[in-house]
Each structure stands twice: as structure tokens, then as C-alpha cells.
Amino acid sequence: MSGYALQITAILIVNVVAAYAAYMPLACGQLNLGVAGFMAIGAYTAAVVSSAGWSIFVSIAGGAAAATLAGLLISIPVLRARGIYLTIATLAFSEIITAIILNLPAVGGASGFVVPDHITVAPMLATMAVVAVVAIWLSTTRFGLCMTAVRNDSRGTAVFGVGTRRLEVTALTIGAGFAGVAGALYAHHFNYIEAQHFNVLLSTYAVLFALLGGLQTPLGPPIGAVVFTLLPELLRSTDQWRYVGFGICVILLMLLRPEGLLTRRLIRRTVLRRAYT
Amino acid sequence: MLAQQIVNGLLLGGIYALVALAFSLTIGILNFLNFSIPALFMLGGVVSCAVLAKGYPIAVAVAAALAVTASTSLIIERFTFRWLKRSDSHIPLVSSLGFLILLENLVVIYFGSDAVGYPSPFGAASVRIAGVLVSLPQLASFALSLVMIAACYLIVTRTKLGRGLRSIAESPAVSEMLGVDVGRTVSGMYLISGLLAGMGGALFGISYLQVSWDMGSEVALKGICAMVLGGMGNIWGALLGALIIAIIEVLTISYLSSDAVNVVVYSVLLALILLMPNGLLGDRALLVERM
Amino acid sequence: MKPMLFLHGVTLAFGGLSVVDNLDIQVMRGSRCGLIGPNGAGKTTIFNLLSGIYRVTAGEILLDDRPIDDVPLDQRIHLGIGRTFQNMRLMKHLTVLENIMLGQHRLVAPWRRILAPLGSPLNRAYRDQATETALSLGLGDHMQQLAEGLSYGVQKRIEVARALAAKPRLLLLDEPAAGLNSTERAELCNILSSSLPPDMTVLVVEHDTEFVKSLCNHAVALNFGRKIAEGDPAEVCRDPIVVEAYLGMDEPVHPAALNANRRRGSNAA
Numbered sequence: 076m077s078g079y080a081l082q083i084t085a086i087l088i089v090n091v092v093a094a095y096a097a098y099m100p101l102a103c104g105q106l107n108l109g110v111a112g113f114m115a116i117g118a119y120t121a122a123v124v125s126s127a128g129w130s131i132f133v134s135i136a137g138g139a140a141a142a143t144l145a146g147l148l149i150s151i152p153v154l155r156a157r158g159i160y161l162t163i164a165t166l167a168f169s170e171i172i173t174a175i176i177l178n179l180p181a182v183g184g185a186s187g188f189v190v191p192d193h194i195t196v197a198p199m200l201a202t203m204a205v206v207a208v209v210a211i212w213l214s215t216t217r218f219g220l221c222m223t224a225v226r227n228d229s230r231g232t233a234v235f236g237v238g239t240r241r242l243e244v245t246a247l248t249i250g251a252g253f254a255g256v257a258g259a260l261y262a263h264h265f266n267y268i269e270a271q272h273f274n275v276l277l278s279t280y281a282v283l284f285a286l287l288g289g290l291q292t293p294l295g296p297p298i299g300a301v302v303f304t305l306l307p308e309l310l311r312s313t314d315q316w317r318y319v320g321f322g323i324c325v326i327l328l329m330l331l332r333p334e335g336l337l338t339r340r341l342i343r344r345t346v347l348r349r350a351y352t
Numbered sequence: 353m354l355a356q357q358i359v360n361g362l363l364l365g366g367i368y369a370l371v372a373l374a375f376s377l378t379i380g381i382l383n384f385l386n387f388s389i390p391a392l393f394m395l396g397g398v399v400s401c402a403v404l405a406k407g408y409p410i411a412v413a414v415a416a417a418l419a420v421t422a423s424t425s426l427i428i429e430r431f432t433f434r435w436l437k438r439s440d441s442h443i444p445l446v447s448s449l450g451f452l453i454l455l456e457n458l459v460v461i462y463f464g465s466d467a468v469g470y471p472s473p474f475g476a477a478s479v480r481i482a483g484v485l486v487s488l489p490q491l492a493s494f495a496l497s498l499v500m501i502a503a504c505y506l507i508v509t510r511t512k513l514g515r516g517l518r519s520i521a522e523s524p525a526v527s528e529m530l531g532v533d534v535g536r537t538v539s540g541m542y543l544i545s546g547l548l549a550g551m552g553g554a555l556f557g558i559s560y561l562q563v564s565w566d567m568g569s570e571v572a573l574k575g576i577c578a579m580v581l582g583g584m585g586n587i588w589g590a591l592l593g594a595l596i597i598a599i600i601e602v603l604t605i606s607y608l609s610s611d612a613v614n615v616v617v618y619s620v621l622l623a624l625i626l627l628m629p630n631g632l633l634g635d636r637a638l639l640v641e642r643m
Numbered sequence: 644m645k646p647m648l649f650l651h652g653v654t655l656a657f658g659g660l661s662v663v664d665n666l667d668i669q670v671m672r673g674s675r676c677g678l679i680g681p682n683g684a685g686k687t688t689i690f691n692l693l694s695g696i697y698r699v700t701a702g703e704i705l706l707d708d709r710p711i712d713d714v715p716l717d718q719r720i721h722l723g724i725g726r727t728f729q730n731m732r733l734m735k736h737l738t739v740l741e742n743i744m745l746g747q748h749r750l751v752a753p754w755r756r757i758l759a760p761l762g763s764p765l766n767r768a769y770r771d772q773a774t775e776t777a778l779s780l781g782l783g784d785h786m787q788q789l790a791e792g793l794s795y796g797v798q799k800r801i802e803v804a805r806a807l808a809a810k811p812r813l814l815l816l817d818e819p820a821a822g823l824n825s826t827e828r829a830e831l832c833n834i835l836s837s838s839l840p841p842d843m844t845v846l847v848v849e850h851d852t853e854f855v856k857s858l859c860n861h862a863v864a865l866n867f868g869r870k871i872a873e874g875d876p877a878e879v880c881r882d883p884i885v886v887e888a889y890l891g892m893d894e895p896v897h898p899a900a901l902n903a904n905r906r907r908g909s910n911a912a
Binding site for chain 2: 101106152153155156159160162163164167168170171174175177275279282283286315316318319321322323324325326329330333
């Protein structure tokens with residue numbers, strides 16, 4: 076595989092995992108704009124752990140664990156807020172994390188951090204597969220059922236005894252863990268991280284991949300990530316025109332197909348060839 | 353000197369108030385965070401800058417800026433899914449993100465990514481009052497902001513459009529049954545946001561003599577913070593919150609550093625949401641009973 | 644015999660407006676009780692009070708002698724209270740079977756909720772129960788179909804099936820026949836009569852008096868948030884006060900007249 080193709084694949088893998096990170100809270104109806112903050116925690120933790128001599132396996136696990144813990148700690152107070160307040164709070168949290176990192180000379184501050192160990196695409200794919208399997212497994216259980224139910228109608232679901240708050244905290248925490256994995260993968264493949272990379276735009280893209288791919292199934296986020304990572308590459312024009320195209324895609328999709336690319340109905344009609352009545 | 357800082361802060365706050373008000377009204381009435389507002393803010397600054405650079409007088413430049421932002425806002429409305437039920441409420445927000453990405457990058461393509469000097473006819477004229485240096489353009493901007501906010505208040509409380517807006521804020525479905533022309537009222541809302549944001553951008557250019565493609569994002573953060581501080585949906589709350597945020601910003605710059613501003617503002621925002629989400633003057637108190 | 648459900652002097656007021664006023668209702672275990680009355684009489688409000696969406700302003704609600712007003716909304720199901728909603732709250736993107744299995748939630752152990760895929764052997768018993776409930780409500784043909792594409796009548800039955808899946812002791816059916824034509828209504832009435840477990844206490848809010856007469860063995864009539872008649876469904880429906888309430892009048896019935904007639908109709912079974 077050419078160097079360019081490997082590069083794109085690596086970016087794609089990180090995007091898929093980041094999309095899953097955004098998907099978990101979104102599937103419960105919570106818009107988390109703080110994905111980048113958790114990615115930063117995962118990336119920097121992994122970088123520090125691996126600089127201390129541990130293997131990549133340990134550092135990725137460490138990054139995921141740190142991000143998961145952060146997710147748990149932040150989601151309990153933040154999920155008391157609802158709707159828009161929640162979104163803004165996650166946004167604020169993410170920016171505070173990056174600002175703190177910027178001011179920590181121990182991890183390089185504004186000049187960034189060089190990460191020693193390199194991870195090649197194959198183990199990255201394996202890690203991504205693990206994340207995907209976990210996400211898909213969860214969505215086949217009652218947990219997944221409840222996530223969909225809460226997203227559709229939170230109060231109507233509470234009436235059946237579903238602890239909606241606990242569900243949302245769990246989903247956000249798991250999502251944070253996925254984000255930590257994404258950050259750690261990024262750190263080990265590109266071998267250089269800086270706080271400025273983990274900004275609102277990054278969170279926005281993670282969210283958009285999940286939304287544009289479709290929240291109804293756990294296959295939506297990777298599809299969104301694949302389509303919207305590869306499409307700009309295929310268009311091959313300058314950075315700005317690519318983003319213009321991306322913006323137009325977002326607008327059109329929200330206008331014409333807000334449920335995303337992949338819906339359950341679509342799966343039934345095409346893959347399962349079930350007659351739709 | 354403290355008094356000087358406070359005065360600077362207050363004058364800056366006027367501009368933040370316009371953005372905060374645009375966000376606040378959209379949340380209060382349409383119940384979503386409209387990320388195209390920072391884009392419209394930027395358009396206001398950039399368009400007025402371009403018109404001024406061609407040699408037209410300031411009034412024409414500002415008028416052109418307002419025309420562009422108002423019509424862009426209406427176009428945005430046309431291309432946003434009508435979502436009147438509460439589920440799937442992320443649609444207009446995500447749509448507005450799309451417009452933000454689109455507009456910011458179009459501006460980079462046509463105007464470049466560097467900050468551009470704003471050829472304001474007023475320059476940096478200033479006057480000394482009681483030992484404090486007051487920039488005249490900033491003072492005029494502040495006054496104009498107050499006028500616009502007062503105008504908004506009057507529109508919302510005294511006019512038919514305002515009644516329609518308040519009615520939709522309560523319940524779009526019931527409003528339709530009561531005979532409110534929901535379509536036109538919603539368009540009115542987008543129009544007002546466009547005018548507020550566009551004016552904010554033009555005034556920013558006049559006051560700070562510089563515009564750039566990303567001027568919207570910086571102000572957006574502070575506008576959102578001001579909105580939450582004052583109370584979402586509360587008109588005078590937007591002004592109060594904006595003034596406080598601006599003063600916090602100015603004090604942070606002089607006593608800490610300009611890099612610390614974002615951390616401080618974001619921390620204030622997070623603390624507010626966790627501890628006092630209804631803000632100082634009360635949430636959704638747009639419906640004037642509070643005033 | 645003590646009533647299973649006892650609303651005692653229950654009042655719900657918003658500001659100065661009493662939606663439900665000093666209500667006394669007793670429902671015996673196993674009875675099928677219909678709540679009838681014109682729009683705005685407070686019928687759905689009673690359901691909202693019972694399921695925890697509203698709290699009483701005055702009075703108390705006793706379930707098996709235990710006051711339940713302090714129990715939060717998501718705990719009511721554990722008391723055995725299940726309900727359907729007037730403006731159906733089905734999950735559109737889930738299949739019929741999945742919707743019904745959602746109703747089983749409170750019966751399932753926490754570890755099974757997060758670890759066991761719905762299609763796996765670990766959930767076989769629950770799938771079977773859900774299938775059985777679906778079949779008893781005539782939903783056999785639709786079980787794997789998404790709820791959003793189905794007809795209104797079918798969706799109403801899914802609502803009921805979902806509420807039944809939680810094995811409630813007290814089932815609240817909120818206008819189950821609303822929006823159905825007369826054939827569909829008769830069909831639903833038959834299905835309910837045969838599928839509702841005999842030991843389950845059922846409260847039904849309905850406008851259709853024929854439906855109530857066929858399904859219920861006891862009826863309570865309300866108007867303006869007050870009880871205006873109670874007793875055998877056929878008699879209650881014939882009661883002139885009730886008829887007037889439905890047909891509307893030039894002048895509203897004076898509360899004093901209501902009081903005089905309330906004593907007439909208060910032979911609770």
C-alpha cells in the first residue's frame with residue numbers, strides 16, 4: 076500500500092473511533108461537543124505512559140482508562156443539565172482541557188509533545204475493530220434498546236422503569252473511553268500531538284460523522300466517517316473548497332435526509348430484502 | 353488603571369450583547385443554538401470592510417453589510433428543515449454548523465485567511481472624560497448597540513411580530529391553531545438575528561479596526577457565555593451578561609494574560625451551567641412578565 | 644373488601660384552576676373500571692397523577708393502602724402501575740417485538756440488560772413472553788416490522804402490548820379506541836376482553852360508551868374534574884346527568900345539582 080493510502084487509512088481509523096465516541100451519547104439524545112477533550116486526555120496519557128517505557132498496548136489502555144474516568148467524573152454533574160445546556164457544558168469542558176494542557180510544560184505546552192512509539196495501520200485496524208464490536212454488541216442488548224427509546228422519548232421510556240440518567244451517564248462515559256482510544260491511536264501513529272489539534276472543530280467533525288452516517292444503527296457512524304473522510308480526498312481540491320463541499324453536504328443532508336445515510340428502513344429494504352409494509 | 357479597564361470592557365460588551373441577544377432570541381423562540389450567528393457576525397465585518405475599501409461612505413458600508421447578513425439569514429432559514437416537533441432537535445443546530453463551515457471557508461477563499469485592516473473613517477479618535485480615555489468609535493458602537501437592543505425589546509413586547517414570537521416560544525402547534533403565521537414569524541426571527549449579528553460584526557470592525565475569517569468563533573464563545581449568564585431567552589439579560597463577560601475579559605487580559613481569557617470565560621461558563629443555569633435574570637423570561 | 648386503588652379527596656390545581664376537584668374513587672382488585680366524561684373532565688389527568696407525571700395538590704392516592712404520591716415517575720412501574728398514552732409514545736424506529744420487549748424492562752436483571760443481546764439465548768424467555776403477548780393482541784403478522792409503518796389501529800395495540808409486557812397489577816388504558824372506526828373498535832374490545840389477565844385491575848379512559856359497556860364491569864363518570872355518577876356501566880351511561888354532560892347544555896350544570904345527584908350514583912361495587 077502506498078504511503079498516501081496508509082496515511083488516509085490511519086486518519087480514517089481515528090475518525091471511525093471518534094465517530095463511535097460521539098455516537099454513544101448521541102444515540103441517547105445527548106449532543107456531546109467535548110469529544111476532542113477526551114481525545115486529548117487519551118492522547119496525552121498514552122504519550123506520557125509510553126514515554127515512561129511501557130508498551131503501546133499499555134499506553135492505549137491507559138489512555139482509554141484515563142478518558143473513561145474523566146468521562147464518568149464530568150458526565151455526572153454535566154448531565155444534570157439538559158439539552159442545550161449540556162451541549163454548551165461539554166463544549167466548555169473540552170476547551171478547558173486543552174487550555175490546561177497548553178499550560179502544562181511537562182507535556183510540552185504549546186510546542187506539543189513528541190510521542191516515541193509508532194503504531195502501524197494493522198494494529199490500528201484491530202483496535203478499531205474491537206471498538207466497533209463493543210459498540211455493536213451494546214446496541215444489540217437492552218442497553219441499546221433503551222438508548223434508542225430514550226432518544227425517541229425520554230419520559231415515555233422512564234415510565235417503563237428505565238433509569239434514564241444512569242443510562243445517559245453510562246453512554247457518555249463509554250463514549251469518552253472510545254474517544255480516549257481514538258486520541259491514543261492518533262498520538263502513536265502521527266507521533267506528535269499538540270493541544271491546539273484537539274479543538275471544537277474536531278469534536279464537530281466527530282459528531283457530524285455519527286449524525287450524517289445515521290444514529291439508528293451502530294453501523295452508521297463508521298459509514299459516516301468513511302464517506303466524509305474519503306469524499307474530500309476524492310475531490311482533491313484545496314482545503315477550503317473541500318470544507319465548502321462538506322458544509323454543503325451537511326446542509327443538504329439535514330434538509331433532505333436528517334435521519335442520516337443508514338437507517339433501519341434502508342437496511343430492511345436493501346440488505347434483508349424485506350417487503351416494506 | 354481599573355476605571356479605564358472597566359470603560360473599555362463596557363464598550364466591548366455592547367458588541368458582545370448583540371451576538372448574545374441573537375443567540376438568546378433563537379434559543380428562546382426556536383429552541384436551538386444557532387451556530388450560523390457567528391458566521392453572520394463575520395460577514396457583517398467582512399462585507400462592510402470590503403465596501404469601505406472600495407471608497408463608499410460608512411453608512412453605505414454598514415447598510416450593505418446588514419443587507420447581506422439579513423438576506424443570508426433568510427436563505428439559511430429556507431434551507432433548514434422545519435422541525436417543529438421537539439424530538440430531533442439537533443437538526444437545525446447541525447444545519448447551522450454546516451452553514452458556519454460553508455461561510456467561513458468561502459470567506460477564506462475570497463478574502464484570504466489573514467486579518468484585514470478595517471478602513472474606518474473614524475480611525476482611533478478618542479476623548480478624555482474624567483481621566484479615562486474613551487474611544488469615540490467605540491462609544492458610538494455602544495450607543496448603537498443599546499439602540500438595537502432597545503428596538504428588539506420593543507419589537508418583542510409591542511408589535512404583532514413580537515406577540516407571534518412569544519407565542520411560538522410557548523408552543524408552535526398551538527400558535528398555528530391560534531392563527532399565528534408561523535412561517536412568516538420564524539422568518540422574522542431569522543431576519544432579526546441576521547441584523548443583530550451583522551451589525552455586531554460591522555461595529556466590531558469600526559471599534560477594533562480589523563476583521564478576519566475567524567472573528568465569529570471568538571465572539572461566539574463570549575456571546576454564548578453572556579447569554580447563559582444573563583439568562584437564556586432574556587433580552588436585557590443578554591446585555592447584562594455581555595457587559596459582565598466583557599469586563600471579565602478585560603480584567604483577565606490586564607491581570608493575567610491574553611491567553612488566559614478563553615480558559616477563564618469557559619470556566620465561568622461551565623460553572624454557570626452547573627450551578628446557576630437559569631442565569632442572573634432568569635431563563636426564558638423573554639416572555640416579558642419578568643421585565 | 645378493601646379497594647386496591649383509592650383516590651381520596653384528590654385535587655389537582657394549576658394556579659386557580661382545578662383540573663381535578665376533591666375526587667373520591669375506589670377501584671376493587673380485578674375490576675375493569677371505565678372512566679368516562681367529556682373532554683377536559685380530568686380523565687387523563689387522573690392517569691397522569693397515577694403514573695407520576697403530576698403530583699396532587701391535595702388529597703392522597705393509595706395503592707393497596709400505601710400512599711404513592713411521593714414515588715417518582717420512573718419508580719411507579721415497580722409499584723405495578725402500567726399505562727398506555729393517548730398520544731401514543733411508541734418508538735418509531737424499533738420493531739413491534741422490540742417495543743414490547745422495552746416494556747419488560749423492569750423484570751430484567753441489570754447485568755442481563757447490558758450484556759445480553761436481544762436475539763441471543765440469554766433472552767429467549769423474554770422473547771417468548773413478548774411474542775405471546777403480541778399474539779394475544781393479534782399482532783402476530785407484524786412482529787418484525789418497524790412500528791412507524793403500521794396502521795393506527797395496530798399501533799394502538801402495540802401500546803397495549805407494551806404496557807402488558809411489564810406485568811402490571813394496575814393497567815391504565817388511555818383512550819385505547821380513539822381514532823378507530825367501529826369495526827376496529829369492536830375488534831379491539833374483543834381482543835382486550837380475552838387477553839387481559841383476570842387478576843389484573845384495569846382502568847380505562849374512553850369516550851365511546853359502547854366500548855365501556857362491553858369491556859367494563861364498573862364505571863365512573865366525570866365532568867369538570869368532579870365525579871358525577873358511578874356504578875354499573877349501563878346505568879351510568881343512561882344517567883341523565885351524564886347524558887347532559889356529553890351532549891353539552893346551554894347552561895353548565897350547577898355544582899349543587901351535581902352534589903344532589905352524586906349520592907344517587909355512589910353504589911361502588
